Amino acid sequence: MLPSRRVLNHAARIRLPPSRLLQRDFYQLYSVDQRRNGWRLLRTYSSSNLPPTNPPQEKKNQEQTSKDTREQPTLDKKETDRGQSQNAKEGAGRDESQSPKQQETQRGRTESQKTKSSKSSESDQNRTEESNGFRIGGFPGGAGPGGGKRMDFKMDLPSLLTSAIISYILYRAVFPGENSREITWQEFRTTFFDKGLVEKLTVVNRQRVKVSLHKEATSRVYPDSNAAGGSLVYYFSIGSVEAFEKRLDDAQRELGIPSSERIPVAYTDEISWLGTFLSFGPTLFLLGSIFWFSRRASSGGSQSGIFGIGKSRAKLFNHETDIKTKFKDVAGMDEAKEEIMEFVKFLQEPGVYKKLGAKIPRGAILSGPPGTGKTLLAKATAGEAQVPFFSVSGSEFVEMFVGVGPSRVRDLFAKARKNAPCIIFVDEIDAIGKSRAKSNFGGGNDERESTLNQLLTEMDGFNTSEQVVVLAGTNRPDVLDKALMRPGRFDRHIAIDRPTMEGRKQIFLVHLKRIVTLENLDELAGKLSALTPGFSGADIANCVNEAALIAARKIADSVALTHFEQAIERVIGGLEKKSLVLSPDEKKTVAYHEAGHAVCGWYMQHADPLLKVSIIPRGQGALGYAQYLPPGDSYLMNVSQLMDRMAMTLGGRVSEELHFDTVTSGASDDFNKVTRMATAMVTKWGMSKDVGYLYFEEDPNQLHKPFSEETARKIDSEVRRLVDQAYQQCRTLLTEKKREIGLVAEELLSKEVLGREDMIRILGKRPFEERDKQFEKYFQGKEVSAPPPPATEMPPEPEPRPLST
Numbered sequence: 001m002l003p004s005r006r007v008l009n010h011a012a013r014i015r016l017p018p019s020r021l022l023q024r025d026f027y028q029l030y031s032v033d034q035r036r037n038g039w040r041l042l043r044t045y046s047s048s049n050l051p052p053t054n055p056p057q058e059k060k061n062q063e064q065t066s067k068d069t070r071e072q073p074t075l076d077k078k079e080t081d082r083g084q085s086q087n088a089k090e091g092a093g094r095d096e097s098q099s100p101k102q103q104e105t106q107r108g109r110t111e112s113q114k115t116k117s118s119k120s121s122e123s124d125q126n127r128t129e130e131s132n133g134f135r136i137g138g139f140p141g142g143a144g145p146g147g148g149k150r151m152d153f154k155m156d157l158p159s160l161l162t163s164a165i166i167s168y169i170l171y172r173a174v175f176p177g178e179n180s181r182e183i184t185w186q187e188f189r190t191t192f193f194d195k196g197l198v199e200k201l202t203v204v205n206r207q208r209v210k211v212s213l214h215k216e217a218t219s220r221v222y223p224d225s226n227a228a229g230g231s232l233v234y235y236f237s238i239g240s241v242e243a244f245e246k247r248l249d250d251a252q253r254e255l256g257i258p259s260s261e262r263i264p265v266a267y268t269d270e271i272s273w274l275g276t277f278l279s280f281g282p283t284l285f286l287l288g289s290i291f292w293f294s295r296r297a298s299s300g301g302s303q304s305g306i307f308g309i310g311k312s313r314a315k316l317f318n319h320e321t322d323i324k325t326k327f328k329d330v331a332g333m334d335e336a337k338e339e340i341m342e343f344v345k346f347l348q349e350p351g352v353y354k355k356l357g358a359k360i361p362r363g364a365i366l367s368g369p370p371g372t373g374k375t376l377l378a379k380a381t382a383g384e385a386q387v388p389f390f391s392v393s394g395s396e397f398v399e400m401f402v403g404v405g406p407s408r409v410r411d412l413f414a415k416a417r418k419n420a421p422c423i424i425f426v427d428e429i430d431a432i433g434k435s436r437a438k439s440n441f442g443g444g445n446d447e448r449e450s451t452l453n454q455l456l457t458e459m460d461g462f463n464t465s466e467q468v469v470v471l472a473g474t475n476r477p478d479v480l481d482k483a484l485m486r487p488g489r490f491d492r493h494i495a496i497d498r499p500t501m502e503g504r505k506q507i508f509l510v511h512l513k514r515i516v517t518l519e520n521l522d523e524l525a526g527k528l529s530a531l532t533p534g535f536s537g538a539d540i541a542n543c544v545n546e547a548a549l550i551a552a553r554k555i556a557d558s559v560a561l562t563h564f565e566q567a568i569e570r571v572i573g574g575l576e577k578k579s580l581v582l583s584p585d586e587k588k589t590v591a592y593h594e595a596g597h598a599v600c601g602w603y604m605q606h607a608d609p610l611l612k613v614s615i616i617p618r619g620q621g622a623l624g625y626a627q628y629l630p631p632g633d634s635y636l637m638n639v640s641q642l643m644d645r646m647a648m649t650l651g652g653r654v655s656e657e658l659h660f661d662t663v664t665s666g667a668s669d670d671f672n673k674v675t676r677m678a679t680a681m682v683t684k685w686g687m688s689k690d691v692g693y694l695y696f697e698e699d700p701n702q703l704h705k706p707f708s709e710e711t712a713r714k715i716d717s718e719v720r721r722l723v724d725q726a727y728q729q730c731r732t733l734l735t736e737k738k739r740e741i742g743l744v745a746e747e748l749l750s751k752e753v754l755g756r757e758d759m760i761r762i763l764g765k766r767p768f769e770e771r772d773k774q775f776e777k778y779f780q781g782k783e784v785s786a787p788p789p790p791a792t793e794m795p796p797e798p799e800p801r802p803l804s805t
């Protein structure tokens, strides 16, 4: 490769043959060299910031050069121009960012004989730099020295290789080989054929003819051309082979070439590798995509992807790094902790048990409503015992492929044995552990059953020396297969209920420690626990976090009680719907409806007294809500309480009847609740003399009712009687207190929200002693807002609990 000055001089020195064609050929040759050279110069310049020198040229050559330069990519042109202008300044304009020493070195390099080697070493250096960080670009952008930003692109090796290959393919597609040149038949004749330089012709793919030249003769005639060296191949296109042969024959005859010396013609078929590659393109693309997707899927975890389908999806938590949960983080379930402590001791000191010949329980089922801390307790057990913890959900065993479930169970236990001592926690075990007797109507799920069987087998398969404890969580212990619960498998059944008031306080304390608040923690936790009956641990965690978010939104320095109150309202009632604007008439109806509930609650001895009533729409479709003083943790309800509660629930509709000419659809949810309560009283709680002390299960899948037609009629009439009785009770009270309803409703219309203090101001103190002493303790005489009850507008209906089991 030659530096530009030498190429240009060289081009200027050659004696051009008379033929115009040849001139163009050489210009073309020169042009190619120049293009190459320009590229090299660009690299040289960009690597050393040394502009190329512009040699003196003949006018013709100058024209040609400028033409070639126009053909070059813009960047090359810019660089060449810049090189010229900089050269005119005799090096004064060399990049100022370069140190004098570097400039000196560069100058020396350009002028010395070692130009080539120094450039290659420079480009080596460049390459090394690129391969280290793959820095691409970095050209000075502006015209002035150093006048531009350097752009650094980081690329990894595969991307670089791919882009290099694609660029090369595209380049070759656009320039099908810089060492081949297409000529016309006339050019072929005048330049080569008539001069006797043609050695052989090869017809390629019946479309074009490749010209092979006599090297020696060509170099004699064209001493400075690349064509003689064989590095440049000429070819011309033909219409048809027959026409070409005839033309060639005619030409040879014309020149008087004897038939024995005629130019040999060969025929070949060449396959274009680009065409071949492109024809395989779609297939390669498809295979590549499959490979890539499979790699991507499996990169999410070694068990994913099509080949890992039978592998367990259990997540392994390392006790040293991942499990930070300890028993102190689990509040309000002391009995459950005590039960599970035994497993911790077994994992820590198995010898104590073995010495006495005691068999260690294999596992425990933790059952309870959602969010009560079953997973947390299992994690804390692993954290206390300092052992690895495998966590998996029951549903992860179930796949659409047969045999996957059992295979995953096997894999999970195999892994657990390798990591023993450890704990396996299967959440939502009912997904696989459902009773086989109750399997689906019309067939059942064989896959689920075989998964369960495998689980039973694996649990049986432990020997006493294997310290693998299996804990399982479920919200539905009643549907579990009996085989799971037998001794030797899940020997222990630990029920975790929603926390009591004291439990809630402890849980609040655990979570309050994580946020910034200036309140007295103990008192705050007490107040919040009084306001949140029925909350699970997860609800409490959510509520504390929500309060912190509200405080942050208000740019407060610390989380205050009001933030907690808003958070509780939000957790239970949902977001305030500020966008929902009611018409004045609708608003009035809602106000009188809610006032009806409120007055009932205030004057009925066994109903829950009102705490807050609002006509701001909230949550899903509730136009207003009334919130009652939580009755604390009540587990039993008597008939009077139930009747008062039903009457209070009907208070909204009765108030509408008393104050308006017509009634609205707003009470349908109240009727739903009243009907459910009355039905439960009759069919489950033995509170109807006519139906008697019977219990009828409500099962929507049951095709036949478990009672006779006559009993059905009795149930209907008893339910109706109870509801009518509640209605009468409510109507009597509200007719008497019609004025009070008006007062509350009007105040509500003007203020939108009324608190307990407002109610005391309007109606006077409630004529009964408050049932909830705990609440009184925390909120004596103070106005507070407390959570609205869920969508039911009432505290959650307590589950009927047997007095003894």
Ligand SMILES: Nc1ncnc2c1ncn2[C@@H]1O[C@H](COP(=O)(O)OP(=O)(O)OP(=O)(O)O)[C@@H](O)[C@H]1O
Pocket: 329, 330, 331, 332, 333, 368, 369, 370, 371, 372, 373, 374, 375, 376, 377, 427, 473, 474, 475, 507, 510, 536, 537, 538, 539, 541
């Ligand atoms: N007793 C508790 N003490 C402290 N935090 C608790 C307690 N119970 C629940 N939480 C909080 O609630 C979150 C959710 O609890 P967890 O996932 O253990 O509930 P779960 O009973 O397993 O629920 P699910 O049945 O829906 O799986 C916990 O991460 C924790 O922040």
